[in-house]
Amino acid sequence: MITEEKRQVFIFLIFALALLAAPFFFRESYLLTVLVFIGIHTMLAVSLNLLMGYAGQISLGHAAFFGLGAYLSGILTTRFGLDPWLVIILAAICAAVVAFVIGFPILKLKGHYLAMATLGFGIIIYIFFNETVDWTGGPSGLPSIPSLQIGTIIFDNDLNNYYLVWIITLCVMLLSINLSQSRIGRALRAVHDSEVAARVMGINAWFLKVQIFTVSAFISAVAGSLYAHAMTFISPASFGFNFSVELVTMVVVGGLGSIYGSFLGAAILTVLPEFLRVFEDFDVVIYGFLLIIMNMFMPGGLISGLELLAQKVALKIKKKRPSDA
Amino acid sequence: MLKVNNITKTFGGLTALEDVSLSVSPGSITGIIGPNGAGKTTLFNIITGLYTQSAGKVFLEGKNISYFPPEALAGLGMVRTFQNVELFGQMTVWENVMVGLHTKSSSGFFGCAFKLPRQIKEEKLIREKSMRWLDFTGIADIARMRADNLPFGKSRLLEISRALALEPRIILMDEPAAGLNSRETLQLAAVIRRIKELGITVVLVEHDMDLVMDICESIIVLNLGKKLAQGTPREVQENPEVIAAYLGED
Numbered sequence: 009m010i011t012e013e014k015r016q017v018f019i020f021l022i023f024a025l026a027l028l029a030a031p032f033f034f035r036e037s038y039l040l041t042v043l044v045f046i047g048i049h050t051m052l053a054v055s056l057n058l059l060m061g062y063a064g065q066i067s068l069g070h071a072a073f074f075g076l077g078a079y080l081s082g083i084l085t086t087r088f089g090l091d092p093w094l095v096i097i098l099a100a101i102c103a104a105v106v107a108f109v110i111g112f113p114i115l116k117l118k119g120h121y122l123a124m125a126t127l128g129f130g131i132i133i134y135i136f137f138n139e140t141v142d143w144t145g146g147p148s149g150l151p152s153i154p155s156l157q158i159g160t161i162i163f164d165n166d167l168n169n170y171y172l173v174w175i176i177t178l179c180v181m182l183l184s185i186n187l188s189q190s191r192i193g194r195a196l197r198a199v200h201d202s203e204v205a206a207r208v209m210g211i212n213a214w215f216l217k218v219q220i221f222t223v224s225a226f227i228s229a230v231a232g233s234l235y236a237h238a239m240t241f242i243s244p245a246s247f248g249f250n251f252s253v254e255l256v257t258m259v260v261v262g263g264l265g266s267i268y269g270s271f272l273g274a275a276i277l278t279v280l281p282e283f284l285r286v287f288e289d290f291d292v293v294i295y296g297f298l299l300i301i302m303n304m305f306m307p308g309g310l311i312s313g314l315e316l317l318a319q320k321v322a323l324k325i326k327k328k329r330p331s332d333a
Numbered sequence: 334m335l336k337v338n339n340i341t342k343t344f345g346g347l348t349a350l351e352d353v354s355l356s357v358s359p360g361s362i363t364g365i366i367g368p369n370g371a372g373k374t375t376l377f378n379i380i381t382g383l384y385t386q387s388a389g390k391v392f393l394e395g396k397n398i399s400y401f402p403p404e405a406l407a408g409l410g411m412v413r414t415f416q417n418v419e420l421f422g423q424m425t426v427w428e429n430v431m432v433g434l435h436t437k438s439s440s441g442f443f444g445c446a447f448k449l450p451r452q453i454k455e456e457k458l459i460r461e462k463s464m465r466w467l468d469f470t471g472i473a474d475i476a477r478m479r480a481d482n483l484p485f486g487k488s489r490l491l492e493i494s495r496a497l498a499l500e501p502r503i504i505l506m507d508e509p510a511a512g513l514n515s516r517e518t519l520q521l522a523a524v525i526r527r528i529k530e531l532g533i534t535v536v537l538v539e540h541d542m543d544l545v546m547d548i549c550e551s552i553i554v555l556n557l558g559k560k561l562a563q564g565t566p567r568e569v570q571e572n573p574e575v576i577a578a579y580l581g582e583d
Binding site for chain 2: 200204219
């Protein structure tokens with residue numbers, strides 16, 4: 009088991025180093041912006057994956073928590089002049105409390121009913137962003153959100169934002185990987201596979217679901233705050249139903265129950281729209297099509313496809329060696 | 334050990350159980366038998382908190398556990414297995430048993446995410462202990478296989494290992510021999526006897542009469558939702574009412 013553990017630490021280190029070195033190769037500002045988005049989307053996909061991939065509970069309203077983080081950061085820093093770092097933590101705690109409170113009733117629901125409840129929650133929050141014009145600026149958005157700052161370093165350029173976002177994203181990934189391989193992670197997967205057996209094993213399935221929903225909302229809100237400070241402008245359109253669906257697509261395309269899969273899904277779904285610009289509003293159709301194709305041919309997501317490929321290659325190399333000798 | 338007092342359960346207009354009382358003495362192997370539709374599984378589901386009874390009480394070691402949810406019963410040392418085997422299919426055999434140790438460990442979200450020293454120690458203990466239970470039922474060699482790839486006989490043994498990992502004081506098995514061949518049934522009988530040797534009280538619902546007569550010290554017969562008889566295997570076998578119920582006489 010130690011070797012397996014070492015292998016995983018090794019994989020994470022390579023992954024982290026590759027990402028931290030990426031700006032030396034992608035110096036173009038446009039590419040860095042895309043990479044910042046991939047980082048934020050990865051954080052969101054990982055948070056949704058904890059809920060969907062591990063605990064097996066769907067959320068069609070996750071953009072709401074992302075939006076809560078972004079708007080709380082935007083409003084509290086621009087209108088009240090609070091310290092942005094303090095606000096990030098405050099916003100995340102607020103989103104977590106909201107998730108905790110609504111989680112108790114809605115996580116009693118299963119399947120389609122849960123999907124509808126989270127969908128409804130997402131829509132309510134979206135309407136709230138649009139209609140409370142005095143606070144949020146309504147449909148025209150909330151401008152001039154200050155950039156984050158540590159000492160003399162101001163995160164107002166792509167390179168600085170890249171490192172800020174990715175260091176936090178890597179931390180979130182590492183903590184999520186740890187969590188997924190612990191007794192809590194096993195309990196989550198147990199609830200996913202057989203809720204009744206999990207309960208017989210002493211797992212309070214309902215409360216565990218509420219807990220992971222809360223953690224997930226916390227992470228999503230942090231991503232939202234970082235997004236608000238990196239963009240310095242937010243509008244409700246970024247936190248609507250379409251984005252919730254996009255998040256679900258990221259998790260499914262990347263691979264349910266795989267943290268690296270979430271990165272893969274986030275990367276693809278961030279880059280893809282750049283190429284799909286020509287289709288304009290039909291991009292949603294393509295997401296839907298992608299979801300169907302993935303569910304039919306690769307239910308484990310791209311990450312499982314890659315693993316299969318790696319195994320096949322390893323097998324071929326093994327087969328070749330004796331014949332070479 | 335386990336006492337059931339005047340349990341009645343109705344589903345709509347249908348009475349599945351009517352005024353059933355029974356008691357199980359500590360450290361024994363007790364069998365519950367009866368024709369199909371007698372209410373055996375319903376009774377199990379009520380005792381283990383999956384169903385709520387219409388009337389009546391359940392006591393575990395003198396403590397009133399009526400209406401307790403299954404997760405609370407696990408903490409009190411009561412565990413069960415299922416007729417159709419409820420495994421965590423996407424997890425490995427080993428991980429399945431590790432879940433059985435959930436109540437025996439306590440690391441929370443924070444400790445697990447940050448891998449605090451206490452959690453690392455606890456995780457090591459979970460791995461060791463769970464492996465011991467796989468050894469107990471003799472399936473340690475398949476520890477790394479995915480649970481949904483197991484042949485049926487092995488998945489039964491896995492479900493029992495997982496239940497034992499909880500270190501229960503009483504284990505309820507719903508038709509543990511269903512779907513097993515004769516060799517596997519013998520193996521199962523040996524495992525059940527060794528569970529008893531650990532001081533764990535065993536209650537089983539079973540259709541395999543040879544197995545029941547062989548390993549049970551006390552037998553309870555249910556028919557049409559009512560208790561027909563309780564006694565030793567010999568007493569039950571000679572009871573005319575039981576014979577009538579099984580042969581379908583009036």
